[in-house]
Amino acid sequence: MNGEQILEMEKIYLNVVPSTANKTGEWRLLTPTRKEKISPCRQGCPLGGEIPAWLNAIKRNNWAEAWEIMQRKNPFPAITGQVCFHPCTAECNRRNLDEAINIPAMERALGLWRLQNCRPAAPPRRVEGKIAVVGSGPAGLSCAYYLNRAGYRVTVIERAPVAGGLLALGIPSYRLPREILQQELQLLQEEGVQFVLNCSVGRDMEISRLYDDYDQVFLATGAALSRMPSLPGVKLNGVWSALDFLQQVNLGRTLEIQNPVAVVGGGNAAIDAARSAMRIKGIDRVTVLYRRTKEEMPADPEEVAAAAAEGVQFVFNVTPRELKGEQGRLVEAILNRSHTSGEKLIIDRDTELRIYCKTLIFAVGQERDWSVFGTLHREIRLCAGGDLISGPAAVPQAIQAGRIAAEALAAQLEGKPGPDPSPPESGAVTFEELHLAAWPGLAARGRQEDPSAEAERCLGCGTCNSCGICYLFCPDVAVTPDQGRYLFDLNFCKGCGICARECPARALMMEGGW
Amino acid sequence: MPVELITGNQAAALAVQRAGVELVAAYPITPQTAIVETLASLHAQGELKGEFVSVESEYAALACCSGAAAAGARVFTATSSHGLAYMHEMIHWCAGARFPIVMAGVNRALGGPWCLDPDQGDSLSQRDTGWLQLYCSSAQEVFDTIIQAYALAEKIMLPCMVIYDGFYISHTYETVDIPDREEVQRFLGPPSFAAQVQPGLPANLHGLSTGETQAKLVRERHRTMKEALAVLKEINARFAAAFNRKYEPVEAYFPGKIKNVVVAAGACADTVRWCLPRLADTGLIRLKALRPFPGEEISLLLEKQKIERIVVVDRNCSTGMGGILAQELKAALYPLNSPPAVYDLILAGGIDFTPQMLQRLLAQREPHRGFAEIWGVDLL
Amino acid sequence: MNSKINFIQPEYLHSGHYACPGCGAALAVRYLARALGPDLVVVITASCWSIIAGMPPLSALKCPILHCPFPSAGAVGSGLRRGLDLRGKHSTTVLVLAGDGGTFDIGLQALSGAAQRNENFIFVCYDNEAYMNTGIQTSSATPFGAHTTTAPYPLFKKGAKKDIMHIMAAHGIPYAATATVAFPGDLEQKFRRARQIEGFRFIHILSPCPPGWGADSADTVELSRLAVETGFFPLMEIFEGGAPVLTYRPEKRVPLEQYLKLQRRFRPLELQQIETLQQGVDEEWERLLKAAGPV
Numbered sequence A: 001m002n003g004e005q006i007l008e009m010e011k012i013y014l015n016v017v018p019s020t021a022n023k024t025g026e027w028r029l030l031t032p033t034r035k036e037k038i039s040p041c042r043q044g045c046p047l048g049g050e051i052p053a054w055l056n057a058i059k060r061n062n063w064a065e066a067w068e069i070m071q072r073k074n075p076f077p078a079i080t081g082q083v084c085f086h087p088c089t090a091e092c093n094r095r096n097l098d099e100a101i102n103i104p105a106m107e108r109a110l111g112l113w114r115l116q117n118c119r120p121a122a123p124p125r126r127v128e129g130k131i132a133v134v135g136s137g138p139a140g141l142s143c144a145y146y147l148n149r150a151g152y153r154v155t156v157i158e159r160a161p162v163a164g165g166l167l168a169l170g171i172p173s174y175r176l177p178r179e180i181l182q183q184e185l186q187l188l189q190e191e192g193v194q195f196v197l198n199c200s201v202g203r204d205m206e207i208s209r210l211y212d213d214y215d216q217v218f219l220a221t222g223a224a225l226s227r228m229p230s231l232p233g234v235k236l237n238g239v240w241s242a243l244d245f246l247q248q249v250n251l252g253r254t255l256e257i258q259n260p261v262a263v264v265g266g267g268n269a270a271i272d273a274a275r276s277a278m279r280i281k282g283i284d285r286v287t288v289l290y291r292r293t294k295e296e297m298p299a300d301p302e303e304v305a306a307a308a309a310e311g312v313q314f315v316f317n318v319t320p321r322e323l324k325g326e327q328g329r330l331v332e333a334i335l336n337r338s339h340t341s342g343e344k345l346i347i348d349r350d351t352e353l354r355i356y357c358k359t360l361i362f363a364v365g366q367e368r369d370w371s372v373f374g375t376l377h378r379e380i381r382l383c384a385g386g387d388l389i390s391g392p393a394a395v396p397q398a399i400q401a402g403r404i405a406a407e408a409l410a411a412q413l414e415g416k417p418g419p420d421p422s423p424p425e426s427g428a429v430t431f432e433e434l435h436l437a438a439w440p441g442l443a444a445r446g447r448q449e450d451p452s453a454e455a456e457r458c459l460g461c462g463t464c465n466s467c468g469i470c471y472l473f474c475p476d477v478a479v480t481p482d483q484g485r486y487l488f489d490l491n492f493c494k495g496c497g498i499c500a501r502e503c504p505a506r507a508l509m510m511e512g513g514w
Numbered sequence B: 001m002p003v004e005l006i007t008g009n010q011a012a013a014l015a016v017q018r019a020g021v022e023l024v025a026a027y028p029i030t031p032q033t034a035i036v037e038t039l040a041s042l043h044a045q046g047e048l049k050g051e052f053v054s055v056e057s058e059y060a061a062l063a064c065c066s067g068a069a070a071a072g073a074r075v076f077t078a079t080s081s082h083g084l085a086y087m088h089e090m091i092h093w094c095a096g097a098r099f100p101i102v103m104a105g106v107n108r109a110l111g112g113p114w115c116l117d118p119d120q121g122d123s124l125s126q127r128d129t130g131w132l133q134l135y136c137s138s139a140q141e142v143f144d145t146i147i148q149a150y151a152l153a154e155k156i157m158l159p160c161m162v163i164y165d166g167f168y169i170s171h172t173y174e175t176v177d178i179p180d181r182e183e184v185q186r187f188l189g190p191p192s193f194a195a196q197v198q199p200g201l202p203a204n205l206h207g208l209s210t211g212e213t214q215a216k217l218v219r220e221r222h223r224t225m226k227e228a229l230a231v232l233k234e235i236n237a238r239f240a241a242a243f244n245r246k247y248e249p250v251e252a253y254f255p256g257k258i259k260n261v262v263v264a265a266g267a268c269a270d271t272v273r274w275c276l277p278r279l280a281d282t283g284l285i286r287l288k289a290l291r292p293f294p295g296e297e298i299s300l301l302l303e304k305q306k307i308e309r310i311v312v313v314d315r316n317c318s319t320g321m322g323g324i325l326a327q328e329l330k331a332a333l334y335p336l337n338s339p340p341a342v343y344d345l346i347l348a349g350g351i352d353f354t355p356q357m358l359q360r361l362l363a364q365r366e367p368h369r370g371f372a373e374i375w376g377v378d379l380l
Numbered sequence C: 001m002n003s004k005i006n007f008i009q010p011e012y013l014h015s016g017h018y019a020c021p022g023c024g025a026a027l028a029v030r031y032l033a034r035a036l037g038p039d040l041v042v043v044i045t046a047s048c049w050s051i052i053a054g055m056p057p058l059s060a061l062k063c064p065i066l067h068c069p070f071p072s073a074g075a076v077g078s079g080l081r082r083g084l085d086l087r088g089k090h091s092t093t094v095l096v097l098a099g100d101g102g103t104f105d106i107g108l109q110a111l112s113g114a115a116q117r118n119e120n121f122i123f124v125c126y127d128n129e130a131y132m133n134t135g136i137q138t139s140s141a142t143p144f145g146a147h148t149t150t151a152p153y154p155l156f157k158k159g160a161k162k163d164i165m166h167i168m169a170a171h172g173i174p175y176a177a178t179a180t181v182a183f184p185g186d187l188e189q190k191f192r193r194a195r196q197i198e199g200f201r202f203i204h205i206l207s208p209c210p211p212g213w214g215a216d217s218a219d220t221v222e223l224s225r226l227a228v229e230t231g232f233f234p235l236m237e238i239f240e241g242g243a244p245v246l247t248y249r250p251e252k253r254v255p256l257e258q259y260l261k262l263q264r265r266f267r268p269l270e271l272q273q274i275e276t277l278q279q280g281v282d283e284e285w286e287r288l289l290k291a292a293g294p295v
């Protein structure tokens, strides 16, 4: 201190060491733990996609991590981002603040990132086991993706000349650009999945052969057989089923279609048929005939609106009774008024409306396709999924079915118990449960163009959203930021519980003990 | 060297100015006030550089000094009586914190009742705090001691009180030799101790400690204080060489063979010195340093003489015990084979100490054996 | 909701400090140190922080700490500031940290002296509304109705909390502000502002104390937030002793009861006393709005 003498005092007071030598973690009775709760979006998602988690990775600009999380549940976000009707978004808590997160757009962005950035250098390391997948719709593709990634050799057998199932032959290309599907298929092939096209199992090949040649077989032949009503005149020229019609359109065939066009049905297939018809050269009068009211239409409202905007007409509360033709060619349809009463549809046989139409497309139902069985006489262990089992559903459900099947088949091959079909979690975190008051700087802000900025809007809802509140409010500086993630340093955490109390996303809990 | 006719207080203020003190924090109290006033006017004239802080209490004065000392500054404050008592907590703290602060303590009785006379009880009740205490007998000595106090305090990192009697020294004019600033600076140099608080260097100064740590710190302080006597002698010698005025921690005036010794500190000692030629067989031991206590030096001085009687002039009283200097002195007598009798002349209340008083006391033929307590008021 | 805050900044408070779990005073110092940056020296007077800072040779802060006796903070700060200036360290911020005892009670004289002299440092009172370090004794910052160990049930603190902001504003100091830990953005901004201002700056931080208030340690931030949302502790700034400027105005004030019921020190308050407290807050709030300039 005076330069001549080192005082005891100097040694004690001036040569200080950080208090981190004092491990206050020993005081702790409760420990903060990340206990993720289900978010409304995830609950809404048929895939159970970990939406807040991958959004969070995008927020941190870590696309590789986002993809890693995404593909655990959904290997085809570029496709679902395009065609899924996003029930996730409908439930998004952020609606209560400003506007739902644009999950489909984010999914699309992540899907495109994956298509651009994930060219595999080599197929995954192989393990023993050959698997045949029948049907190349989303269920089959998803099953193939997961099994291939697990190292099995997968062969997809498809009846049609193109792969993709309804993605290729049902959903119109203006809704799912075919390059996206092509790239996904390409990538699967590069990763080692084999495709056999133009091969109808049950007709071109006995299904029993598959069970001889492969260790496991997954059936995903869908429910794309059209169901036609038994009405007088359905055999007339100009009467179509929606699936056949769309398939022809999608295969690029030139169709003998004449104005005016009527489409019967109220589902998405009906709207797809109507909008696809509108796109055919020379067709400008398309009317959708639906037996119930507009509100009761099962079709996606956005799709209905888009159809109306394109000039499609709608007539509600009508049911066709008879089709009339001239020289075997349809000229008009005779309709009855109809309405719903309770569960039932009441058709008023006394009313009669006529609609002049030269083309009529029925979109009134699909049948499951059991054609694979042909003349099978042998007992097999059936593993099947997608529309084939559920009946007509949607793409994410089919992907989910494919993933679960893949897990089950792999488990069987490895002699392990199969996946536990636990019921989906319920009790999603509500908007009121969120603790947004704790979040400095959180303000209403509509959808953003930039994916990171949009992802930043996600509130987390039961999953860490990297807001950093736990870090901000920890009196012990025991939460460490690590590239947008927050780690608990249990050497120092005293277990006060502030972080868990303040976490806006409700992603933290205090648990007993160390 | 210019010689000036000034009071003890003015001498103190000039010493502060000459010592290159960088921060003065003070609060008025009689009989110290003139120091602050003089310093204020020196500051106003630009002769006292640095900071002059008119604080809101004596407590704050010392607290303010402590803060500046922590930053490595040479600081000064002055007070008396109630002011000193009010500082008490900070007085302890500054010693514990090893701030080399110099303070002028001008003795005055503590109330109640209000009393302005120069009882030494105010400074003596701070003697266990870890401060050096140097008692002065003249304005010249006040000046010289303040200069030396900085050298001592900054060398051993303990605060120092330079103490003198109110009015007798603070307010009486004497001729004082005042060396100029450069000369003093040559002797003292700028503050050489390192700042405890250095921005950017983590430190936890004077934070929570265990009793064990505290024990080590007190032991170190105590040992340093004891060694301070030697350091003080060195400084005294250096000072004598530079300014030709000699001081010692204990000063003995033994005119030939003596039987009586008067022990005194401050202005009283000067009175005794004046008396010596008029008294037979009597010498003087002047206590300049009370802390560190020069016990060994005193016993050595007494050992050499055949002393029958010691008179201690105590302008104070530790109620229920007696004069404080006498109590302290008794510790120095312990090593002697046949200790002399001790007359404790208690001048509590700061009453006047007169030659007559001393004469009357020494005229008593039969010296008491052992210890006698004599109240100055009874001799007036 | 809260001013925008840059979450990730260099930290100057070390983990391993000696504060109780959930300590508001630890949080307060964490934030202010973040805002003031590395060129800082802190004077700490007798208070919980005398302990929190750690037993040397440990230290909980990255900057130098100078401890000082209870009543001395304002004066030690004055001396240290001037001492540093003497050594040319003008850019260093001197911060004096005192609890409510060291500010409202025993430290008031030195605080007032330093404020009146317009000494160039920041005086921070982290107010946990009682002598907590010694075991929850009443101070003049204890609010009406609270129980302490010197006002045990059935007694309770009788007088109102001393209006320290009024007192400080009356000194006409360049800057006085209130802040609290639930609003770290606001708090840090006030310290950044204070750092730019010359002269005496006073910042009063309400710092919930879980053991002293009889609250769940997890509720520290919530209590701090409720104190503001109820209007019990308005966030404001006062420049040069002028009109208070509210830095945050609750959209709709939350009933005081919500704040009180999280704290055992207010239990068992009679309904009537709650009303008295609510009335006091309402009146004070109205008075403040009248006096305040626009937000």
Ligand SMILES: Cc1cc2nc3c(=O)[nH]c(=O)nc-3n(C[C@H](O)[C@H](O)[C@H](O)COP(=O)(O)OP(=O)(O)OC[C@H]3O[C@@H](n4cnc5c(N)ncnc54)[C@H](O)[C@@H]3O)c2cc1C
Pocket (backbone or CB within 6 Å): A083, A084, A085, A134, A135, A136, A137, A138, A139, A140, A157, A158, A159, A160, A163, A164, A165, A166, A167, A170, A171, A172, A199, A200, A201, A202, A220, A221, A222, A223, A224, A243, A246, A268, A269, A272, A369, A371, A372, A385, A386, A387, A388, A392, A393, A394, A395, A396, A398
């Ligand atoms: C017009 C239309 C539009 C739709 N739009 C959407 C939409 O926008 N979003 C959405 O989520 N869902 C939509 N869906 C539903 C969705 O397409 C299906 O739920 C999904 O494709 C079902 O997938 P899958 O793999 O089970 O069956 P599919 O996609 O039907 O695939 C089955 C595949 O198996 C092949 N196959 C059948 N039998 C054999 C056999 N014997 N041998 C070899 N191969 C065989 C078929 O050729 C076909 O490729 C739509 C459906 C339709 C009809």
Ligand code: SF4
Pocket (backbone or CB within 6 Å): A039, A040, A041, A042, A051, A052, A091, A092, A093, A094, A101, A103, A457, A458, A459, A460, A461
């Ligand atoms: S805010 Fe995020 S986590 Fe919450 S529902 Fe919306 S997308 Fe899901």
Ligand code: SF4
Pocket (backbone or CB within 6 Å): A460, A463, A464, A465, A466, A467, A468, A469, A470, A471, A486, A499, A502, A503, A504, A505, A506, A507, A508
């Ligand atoms: S407070 Fe924020 S960063 Fe911390 S766990 Fe919760 S959501 Fe994640």
Ligand code: SF4
Pocket (backbone or CB within 6 Å): A031, A032, A470, A473, A474, A475, A476, A477, A478, A479, A488, A492, A493, A494, A495, A496, A497, A498, A499, A500, C022
């Ligand atoms: S706020 Fe900090 S100390 Fe408290 S429980 Fe969370 S991590 Fe631990």
